[in-house]
Amino acid sequence: MTRPDLNQLITLDVLLAEGSVARAAKRLRLSPSAMSRALARLRDTLGDPLLVRAGRGLxxxxxxxxxRERTAxxxxxxxxxxxxxxxxxxKGLSRSFTLRTSDGFVETFGPELIRRVAxxxxxxxxxxxxxxxxxxxPLRDGSVDMETGVVGAVIGPEIRAQALFRDHFVAVVRRDHPISDMTAAAYSAGRHVGVARRGPDKGPIDDAxxxxxxxxDLAVLAGGYSAVLALVSSSDLIATVPQRHTEGLRHGMTTFSLPFAVAGVTVSLLWHPRLDADPAHRWLRDCVRAVCGHRAHGLPDDPEGS
Structure with a gap:
């Protein structure tokens, strides 16, 4: 079956609206002869003369x-x-957005993001x-609009990523913990609580x-930063967590710089490319970026696609 030439719809619309080959030609910036040929093609396509001579007009x-109305x-x-x-x-936007984040992000950045959005x-x-x-x-199937995380090899190659902030690891203990100075000896002698991983228990801290x-001594493993820090708050355990990401979870605890070097991580905002040009999604991305203080933490000014 021959596919219809959809450009003919515009020609048909103008011809039916004007009722004149000359006026239609002028409106479409065609010569009268070209417009007459276009009308002939439409007559052939539709099997109808469409406009017929009546006196000096059509x-x-x-x-x-x-x-006429359907075409318009x-x-x-x-x-x-x-x-x-x-x-x-x-002000008139009515829409729901789903954000997938690791625990700690909502507690740290959620209140300001909610305030800004509202x-x-x-x-x-x-x-x-x-x-x-x-x-x-979840980003591909649309069940999640955006998420935060560290970009890794398992992220789909088509997923867009925008750097939000750079984070570094710190050691955390309860306020009255016997350790008053986090030396390498104190750190290695302590009992630790870490985040349970799907793969091996070893992570960047152990690699460093x-x-x-x-x-x-990883004495305890828990499901996320909230559980890890809840255990720390009522025990002598030591946790090693990302500083900015867990800021909203560490109230009332004592935080130390690590007595050894560990590479930091970049937390990014992730979304599917089909939402790149969506105005509401772009606005919310800007809100998340502003709340996370991208520019204030030494990252390059790369608003889309770091």
């Missing part, structure tokens, strides 16, 4: 009258579809869900300790 056939609506809809998106009306777009609802893994599936001949 009048529409019943088929043309039947098509189709052309109007197509033009609206191909126009750039309207300016975003935040102030600009009171009809927007935020839904925070836990991030148990780095699988990009290995060349020093130090192996920490």
């Amino acid at each position: 009048v529409p056939t019943p088929r043309a009258l039947e098509l 609506r189709l052309v109007e809809d197509a033009q609206g579809l191909l126009r750039p998106a309207d300016v975003l009306n935040l 102030e600009s777009a009171p009809g927007v609802r935020l839904r925070f869900v836990q991030k148990p893994d780095r699988d990009s599936g 300790l290995a060349p020093l001949g130090i192996e920490r």
Whole structure:
């Protein structure tokens, strides 16, 4: 079956609206002869003369009258579809966004993000869900609008990433802990609580300790930073956690710099490319970026796609 030439819709719309080959030609910036040929092609396509001579002018056939409104609506809809998106009306925006984050992010950045969003777009609802893994599936299938995390090899190659902030690890103990100075000896002698991993228990901290001949005693493993720090707050355990990411979880605890060098991490905002140009999604990305203080923490000014 031959595919229809959709460009003929515009020609048909103008011809039926003008009822004149000459006026239609002028409106479409064609010569009268080119417009006559276009009308001939439409007659052949539709099997109807469309416009017939009546005295010195042309009048529409019943088929043309039947098509006139439908054609105008189709052309109007197509033009609206191909126009750039309207300016975003935040006050009138009614939409829900799902953000997938590791625990600690909501406690640290959530209150300010909620305040900022409510102030600009009171009809927007935020839904925070836990991030148990780095699988990009929820971003691909649309069940999650965006998520935060450290970009790794398991992230889908098409996923967009925007750096939010640089973080570094610190040691955390309860306020009245016997350790008053976190030396390498005190750190290695202590009992530690860490985050349970899906793979091996070893992580960047253990990798940094290995060349020093130090192996920490991971006495307890818990499901996330909230559980890790809850255990620390009521025991003599030591936790090693990212400083900025867990700021909202460490109230009332004592934080020490680590007595050895550990590489920091960059926490990024992740989303699927189909949402790149969505005005509301772009606005929310800007809100998250502003709340996380991207520029204030030494990252390059790369608003899209770090």
